[in-house]
Amino acid sequence: MLTIHNLHAQIDENKILNGISLTVKPGEVHAIMGPNGSGKSTLAKVISGDSHYEVTDGEVTLEGKNILDMDPETRALSGIFLAFQYPVEIPGVNNAEFLRMAYNAKQKFQGKPEADPMQFDAILQSKLELVEMSPDFADRAVNFGFSGGEKKRNEILQMAVLNPKIAILDETDSGLDIDALRIVAEGVNQLRSPDNAIILITHYQRLLNFIQPDFVHVLANGQIVKSGDKSLALELEARGYDWLVSPVNG
Amino acid sequence: MSSEMIEKLTNQEYKFGFQTDIESDVAPKGLSEDIVRLISERKNEPQFMLDFRLKAYRHWLKLTEPKWSKARYPKIDFQNIHYYAAPKTKVKLDSLDQVDPELLKTFEKLGIPLFEQKQLAGVAVDAIFDSVSVATTYKEKLLEAGVVFCPMSEAVEKYPEIVKKYLGSVVPFTDNYYAALNSAVFSDGSFVYIPKNTISPMELSSYFRINTEESGQFERTLIVCEENSYVSYLEGCTAPKFDTNQLHAAVVELVAMDNAEIKYSTVQNWYAGDPKTGKGGIYNFVTKRGKCAGKKSKISWTQIETGSAITWKYPSCLLIGEESVGEFYSVALTNHFQQADTGSKMIHIGPNTVSTIISKGISVGESENTYRGLVQINKSAKNARNFTQCDSMLVGHKSKANTLPYIIVKNASAKLEHEASTSKVSDDQLFYFRQRGIGVEDAMAAIISGFCKSVFDKLPTEFSVEANQLLSLKLENSVG
Ligand SMILES: Nc1ncnc2c1ncn2[C@@H]1O[C@H](COP(=O)(O)OP(=O)(O)O)[C@@H](O)[C@H]1O
C-alpha cells in the first residue's frame, strides 16, 4: 500500500532523514518509536507533503503511485491522513464547517455527492460520540483554545470522519490521561480494517497495549535501526534506546 | 496651490464657457469659474445651487492638496480632468456574447444571477425583466410609502427646499480639499428622503439608479431620515467596476432625526490597477459623514472595500442627539500594490452617546492597509461610550498593516474600550487545511471569512454571501 524506499530529506541543508525504507501493507499497524529528534515527525510530514522539507533522494509510493510529486491536498485526497503532533489553531474557522469542507473535498475527489450542512451534521454526531467529544466542539473554532488532550481527540475525530487509507498518528498518545488514551485507541481500532493501514508514532509502549501493532520500528538519526514485532516495544521500554543509538549502530 | 497658480486660474480668459459646441457633451479639460457655471447651467440648477458651487470653488482655490495620508501616488493634475459630461445612456449590447469573457467569468464566480449580469454588463434585458420596468415598479412601490429616492439632480429640481436645507449641512465645503472640489463640480448622485414615521419598504440600492445614467467621478449623495423613520441603503456592487476616470472624490451626507435609523452599506470593487505594476487604478478619496441630529437616532456604516488603487475614506458620525448611536463596520482588503487608508471618526457631542468601531484589515501581496480612526468625546458628551476593535491580518511577507487610533477625551465620565490584534496566516495553518484535502484557495477563503464574520453579519443577507465570494475572488492566485 505505502512503500518508502531509501528516503532522504533535509531542511535548510540539515539532513534529517538518511535513507528510510518501509513497506506498509493493507490491514497492518506499524509502530515507529525512537528518541526525541530522531526524525519521526519529519518522516510523517515528508510523507504528507510539507514543503518545508526537501526530499533529496528516494521514493514514496501509495498504491503504486509516486506521491512525492503530488501537492499535499492530492496526497490527502488519495487517502493519506496525518494526525499532527502539534495541531495548529485556526481562529475564526468553525470546526464543523472545516470538517465538512474536508469531507466534501474527498467526496468530490471520489466522484461522490457532497453533504449539505444537515446531512453532514448527522455524520458528525455519530463520530463525536465515538471519540466522546461533546457536540459543543463542532461549533468551536478549529483547535482554538482546545486543551492538549482535546486537540488530540479532535485529530482522531477528523480521522474518523475522513476514513483514510493510511493514517499516520504522530504521538497522538503523548500527554493523554488513561481515559483519553482509551478513547484515542478506540478511534484507531474502529478505523482498522483489512483495507486500511496505520502508522503509529509513539514514545510509549502503553498505547501499544490498546492497539496491537504488527511491526515495531526504531528510528534513530534518520534511519530505521531496528525492526521487530510487539516484543521489541517491550524491550525498548525495559532497556531504553541507548543500546540502539550508540555510535556503533548509528 | 501656489498663489501664482490661483492667479493664473482666476484670471483665466473666458475660453470655453457657455459657448461650447452644443453638440459636444463634454466640457473641455480643466477647472475654472466658468466651468463651474457651465455645470450648473447645463443642469438647469436654481441660483442657490450655483451659489453653493461657486462658494465651494472659490474656497477650493485657497486650499492645498492634503498630504497627511500614508498613500503614495503621483501628483494629480486637476487641470487635466473633464469636469462636465452630459449624462450618457450606456451603450446597450444585444447579448451577453458581446461582453468581455473575463468579466463574465468574474460574474459567474461571484454567483451573480444571469439577469443581473446582463444589467451590469449593459446588455438589454428581456422584455419582462426590462431594467426600466424593474426600476419603475421599484419606484412606484417607494412612492406609495412616501419614500423619495431619485438622482440628486432631480431632487434639486423637485425638492429644492430639502436640498437647500441639508446639502452641505453635514460635510460643509470647507471641510477638506476634496469636499470643496466635489461641492463645486459634483455631477450627480443619490437623494433619499424618508418622511416621518416611515419605514422604507425595501433596501435602496444605488445600483438601480446608476444603471440608467453614470454619476461620474464626483458623486454626491444625501440621505435624510425624519423622526421615527428607517432606511437601509446599499451602495456599489460586487461586480468589478472599470472607469476611465482615475480620481473619484465623492461626498455622502446622512442626517437622522429623533429615533431615526440609517444603515449605509458599501461594497466597493473598483479597478485596482495592473496587478504587476499597480498602474491605472482608481484613486478613491471619499468624504462620508452622518449626523445623528435627533435623540436616539442611529447611523451605521458598513463597508467592504476591495478595489481601487488608493482608498481614503473615513465614514464618520457626529453624535449630537442624546443617546444617539454611531456604528462603523469595515472590511478592507488590499492586494498587489493597493493602498488603503481607512477608518472612522466618532465625534461624541450629546450625552449618553454610544459608538462602535469594528475594523478588519487584510493585506496581501505588496499592499499596505492602514486603519486611521478618531474617537472624540466632547465636554458636553456625558457618559459617552465607545468600543473599538481593529484587527489586521497579513498574508504573505511583503504586505503591511498600520493601526493609528486617535483618542480625544474631554469628559471624564467617558468609557472607552480599545482592542487591537495583528495576525498572520501561517504556512502551518495552510498546511493543516491541505493535509485534510482542502486546497489553498478554499483554505484562505475560510480563514478570511472567519476573520471578517462579525462585519459580514452586518450586511444585508444576500450581500453578505456575495461579499464573501468577492473576497475569495480577490485572493485568487495570491497565496500558495
Ligand atoms: N523546521 C526545522 N528546522 C530545522 N531543524 C528542524 C526543523 N524541524 C525539525 N528539525 C530537526 O530535525 C530533527 C528531527 O526532528 P523531528 O522529526 O521533529 O524529530 P522527532 O519527531 O523524532 O522528535 C531534529 O534534530 C530537529 O531539530
Ligand SMILES: [Mg+2]
Ligand atoms: Mg515528533
